[in-house]
Amino acid sequence: MERFYLITGHVSLLELLVPQGVRLVQLRIKDEPEAEVRRQIARARDICAVHGAQLVVNDYWQAALDLNCNFVHLGQEDMETADFAALRRAGIQYGLSTHDEKELDRALSYDPAYVALGPVYETLLKKMKWAPQGLERVTRWKAMAGKTPLVAIGGLTLERAPGVLQAGADSVAVVTDVMQAKYPEARVREWLEVCR
Numbered sequence: 001m002e003r004f005y006l007i008t009g010h011v012s013l014l015e016l017l018v019p020q021g022v023r024l025v026q027l028r029i030k031d032e033p034e035a036e037v038r039r040q041i042a043r044a045r046d047i048c049a050v051h052g053a054q055l056v057v058n059d060y061w062q063a064a065l066d067l068n069c070n071f072v073h074l075g076q077e078d079m080e081t082a083d084f085a086a087l088r089r090a091g092i093q094y095g096l097s098t099h100d101e102k103e104l105d106r107a108l109s110y111d112p113a114y115v116a117l118g119p120v121y122e123t124l125l126k127k128m129k130w131a132p133q134g135l136e137r138v139t140r141w142k143a144m145a146g147k148t149p150l151v152a153i154g155g156l157t158l159e160r161a162p163g164v165l166q167a168g169a170d171s172v173a174v175v176t177d178v179m180q181a182k183y184p185e186a187r188v189r190e191w192l193e194v195c196r
Ligand SMILES: Cc1ncc(COP(=O)(O)OP(=O)(O)O)c(N)n1
Pocket: 026, 028, 058, 059, 073, 074, 075, 076, 077, 078, 095, 097, 116, 117, 118, 126, 151, 153, 173
């Protein structure tokens, strides 16, 4: 699995950053009308195709199906409404969020392309009911996930990334560290180097 996993909140950022060499990118759109969400997903799909990057569509699994995307990310609540049979029939891979052992067991029972553990560190992006998991939990998750790849997410920075990978994460997912950088393109190149 790709070690660097970029998450962007708008297709314009994805368009700016994917050409830097990003191979795995999630489009995570919140609070936009469905038509705008679909416009951005279609654009992101085309940009990723041109650059040989894997697009992961967050939340909007039906749009992913309709727009011929092949990878979605679903949280525990998203899993309540997702049609997994339809996703499987269409050959769409899915990654699933987990925050405790019960969620991990549940996620693994769906045979996902990866499981994500978070928040590893405190995140500024969204309010979460979960305390930071810490690196020991990353190591434990890796052992419990078996051959299912493990994505670490939450409060990750360039400086923290090596420790998280060393603790057992197969991939590190990041939002704020890149988005708040003065030069996001340069920051992405640094991430790619650290994760190489
Ligand atoms: C790689 C990755 N891991 C976790 C999440 C969080 O998903 P979810 O719990 O559904 O929360 P939202 O992102 O939808 O707010 C993710 N998006 N990506």
